[in-house]
Amino acid sequence: MSKIEINEVAPRDGLQIESSFIETEDKIRLINALAQTGVKRIEASSFTSPKAIPNLRDAAEVIRTIDRRPGVLITALVPNQKGCERALDCGVDEINMVMSASESHSRVNLRMTPEQSLTQLEGITGMLKGTGVFGNASISTAFGCPFEGFLPETQVLSVVDRLVGIGVDGITLCDTTGMANPAQVKRMCESVLMAWPEVPFTLHFHNTRGMGLANALAAWEAGIRRFDASLGGLGGCPYAPGATGNVCTEDLVHMFEQMNIDTGVHLDLLLEASAMLPELVGHDVPGQILKAGKADRKYAMPANS
Numbered sequence: 001m002s003k004i005e006i007n008e009v010a011p012r013d014g015l016q017i018e019s020s021f022i023e024t025e026d027k028i029r030l031i032n033a034l035a036q037t038g039v040k041r042i043e044a045s046s047f048t049s050p051k052a053i054p055n056l057r058d059a060a061e062v063i064r065t066i067d068r069r070p071g072v073l074i075t076a077l078v079p080n081q082k083g084c085e086r087a088l089d090c091g092v093d094e095i096n097m098v099m100s101a102s103e104s105h106s107r108v109n110l111r112m113t114p115e116q117s118l119t120q121l122e123g124i125t126g127m128l129k130g131t132g133v134f135g136n137a138s139i140s141t142a143f144g145c146p147f148e149g150f151l152p153e154t155q156v157l158s159v160v161d162r163l164v165g166i167g168v169d170g171i172t173l174c175d176t177t178g179m180a181n182p183a184q185v186k187r188m189c190e191s192v193l194m195a196w197p198e199v200p201f202t203l204h205f206h207n208t209r210g211m212g213l214a215n216a217l218a219a220w221e222a223g224i225r226r227f228d229a230s231l232g233g234l235g236g237c238p239y240a241p242g243a244t245g246n247v248c249t250e251d252l253v254h255m256f257e258q259m260n261i262d263t264g265v266h267l268d269l270l271l272e273a274s275a276m277l278p279e280l281v282g283h284d285v286p287g288q289i290l291k292a293g294k295a296d297r298k299y300a301m302p303a304n305s
Contacts, residue, residue: 007229035069047084
């Protein structure tokens with residue numbers, strides 16, 4: 001059975017919406033700890049305008065300073081060609097571009113239409129040719145839009161088809177607001193894998209309505225082997241009302257390990273990294289395994305039994 005790839009997104013997706021700025025040295029310490037856990041990729045930051053996402057204004061310093069560990073790919077999200085240039089200057093392994101499947105979310109989040117986004121992504125993709133840097137495109141609201149509701153599957157598949165046509169290397173389907181359900185996820189994943197079997201698809205779930213792990217399992221059953229997840233369950237979309245954190249990395253890894261599915265991740269090291277978060281961000285985090293312990297944890301019998 002193919003090994004699952006876990007892409008850790010907490011340093012970008014998780015920290016971008018925190019109420020206070022996480023110091024650069026703390027971000028570096030967190031990323032260095034994550035790099036030792038066996039995750040395949042770490043989305044280290046975003047080269048977005050500091051005015052738009054002030055919490056990630058230190059993207060270049062973070063990526064230039066972190067320890068680069070063999071086998072761990074460093075990804076950065078870029079909104080445009082200028083951001084791509086800055087990311088390439090820092091020597092990233094992968095560029096993550098983003099667009100929305102829905103018109104309304106695209107206008108709110110990106111200040112442009114999906115068609116305009118596709119044109120911009122085509123320009124970024126062109127910049128990556130010959131660099132050896134992997135170009136991934138993330139489709140927000142693939143499973144539902146907070147303003148338009150559920151989108152027709154054909155609308156999402158049309159966006160995928162356009163992205164494949166402009167030459168992206170991989171595609172992430174994002175449940176931006178946690179609207180997805182397992183039946184919907186399984187249908188969508190089966191559709192994209194059947195139509196584009198050569199494309200590496202990643203699934204990105206939020207746990208807004210408590211269905212993150214159930215949706216990840218449905219995607220795996222459909223044949224997906226790449227998943228985004230956020231340490232501690234941090235995260236959320238600043239332009240998606242009601243969205244809460246991403247599916248928790250340690251909870252996702254624990255679920256698959258209990259099913260004897262290889263994630264390549266050292267869960268104990270992941271839990272050590274997760275234990276850093278409450279002090280780092282100044283509040284408790286949603287992850288469950290750090291609180292409850294792994295399922296094979298055993299307790300001493302009560303003294304009076």
